[in-house]
Amino acid sequence: MPLPLLLPDAPAPKVAEVALMQSVESGRSPSGGFYAWFGVSAPVEAVYAVLADHAGMSGWIPRLSRSELLSSEGDCSKVAYAVPSPIGLVEYSLNRCARGLNIWWELAEGSRFEQIRGAYLLKPIQEGTLVCYWSLVVAAIPVPASAQAEIARIGVGDLVEGLRKEVARRLE
Numbered sequence: 001m002p003l004p005l006l007l008p009d010a011p012a013p014k015v016a017e018v019a020l021m022q023s024v025e026s027g028r029s030p031s032g033g034f035y036a037w038f039g040v041s042a043p044v045e046a047v048y049a050v051l052a053d054h055a056g057m058s059g060w061i062p063r064l065s066r067s068e069l070l071s072s073e074g075d076c077s078k079v080a081y082a083v084p085s086p087i088g089l090v091e092y093s094l095n096r097c098a099r100g101l102n103i104w105w106e107l108a109e110g111s112r113f114e115q116i117r118g119a120y121l122l123k124p125i126q127e128g129t130l131v132c133y134w135s136l137v138v139a140a141i142p143v144p145a146s147a148q149a150e151i152a153r154i155g156v157g158d159l160v161e162g163l164r165k166e167v168a169r170r171l172e
Contacts, residue, residue: 047128
């Protein structure tokens, strides 16, 4: 089922801030909400191939223990994920769509989350590829402080480094 294609050049900060404020006011703790721009020294097609490989994500995203393609329809796929955490294995699925140089997702199923949304927006540049990554994850229930600390240790830097290494490995 296709998701709406609402992909600005950069996410509107007020949208994320409103969602985060609503989650805090309702007593639900967000586990992450950010965006970052970064470069990858590789052609845009190579970066896109890694990011659009839904089932291969657990091979390069830190702490993601499973990414399994469940179904595909047109530009969109349903993908299941599993992440070990201090409160046990967290399992969820996302609807992920890929079109043009854009990949975006939203929560399909997962009782521990109120919301998961995000996107990769790719742009070819002389040095390779410019990637805009944004993500918003809001827990459905209060998250213990110990789990929040563990989640915070998984930085966007680890994601960027994993992506760069995987793109380089596939280009060898």
